[in-house]
Amino acid sequence: MTRARRSDALSRERIVEAAVELLDATGEAGLTFRALSERLSTGAGAIYWHVANKDELRGAATDAVVASALAGVGAAAPREVLRAVGLALFDAIDEHPWLGTQLGAQMSRTPQGPTTPRLLEAIGRPVSALGVPEAAWFTATSTVMYYVLGAAGQNAVNGRAGSAELDRTAFLDAAATAWEELDADDYPFVRRVAAQMRDHDDQRQFVDGLDAVIAGILALHPPGR
Known part of the structure; x- marks a missing residue:
């Protein structure tokens, strides 16, 4: 049987x-x-007309998802924009499990673009608007970006690492119970935070961490100095 061909132009x-x-x-x-x-x-020839190879295709897919995620971030105070950018990327990586790995690859292999400049611009503008001295813009922006991508990527891994037979609540409860049963002399801290881990909200934890990173940047680089 001959495979049906698309009648509309392929873009x-x-x-x-x-x-x-x-x-x-x-x-x-x-x-x-x-x-x-x-x-x-x-x-395949029709596809190669538009995309040279698989690396270019993965890069284009990565940038398309990132651009779509960031398109929903509106104007607000700098901290709110940073939270919105962070959560947009957090949700995008959670929805597209491959995205975290591809973002890391794009940043290390092809930082000239388009995805890395897009991320730097989305995060760098509110960082600079916080009053961070210009000499610290790149370091501060990179720090926020690495936190967002690292934490969001790890969350996506965690969400898929548990047993398929357990939902998230059951998975966390099982892990917390195991922590509570650890030796009290060897793991006093882990035992104390087990209940907090059992009941934590992933997004709230992510935003709290982002706020801590921002606070640390402003403490190291106070506005106006």
């Missing part, structure tokens, strides 16, 4: 959209030009 935007769908469904290993061709009902 780069549609290819990237399909790549995101495929990454969400099958993970990074499942993103192949063959699988993408089948999803789009087209030949």
Whole structure:
């Protein structure tokens, strides 16, 4: 049977959209030009016309998700903007499990863009608006970015690391119970915080951590100095 071909023109935007769908469904290993061709009902040559290789495709998918996430961040006071940016990325990485890994790869392999400059701009503007001295802008912005991506990425891993037979509440309860049963002499701190871990809210914990990072930056680099 001859595979049906799309009658409408294939665009780069549609290819990237399909790549995101495929990454969400099958993970990074499942993103192949063959699988993408089948999803789009087209030949690989038509895709190569718009995207040179798989690295470019992954990069475009990563940037598309990040751009979409940041598009919803509105104008507000600098701290509120930083929280909104952080939560937008937190939710995007949670929704797209492959995103955290790809963001790390983009930042280390192709920092010239477009994703790394997009992230730096989204975080750097409110950081500078807080009054952080210009000489500290890059360090302060990088610190916030590494916290956001690291914490959000780890949260996404945690959300998928537990047993498939346990929901989140049961998983945390089992872990907390195990902590409470640890030796009191060897693990006094862990035993004391077990109940807090059992009842914690991931987003609230994330935002509290982001606030702590911001407070630390402002303590090291007070505005006006």
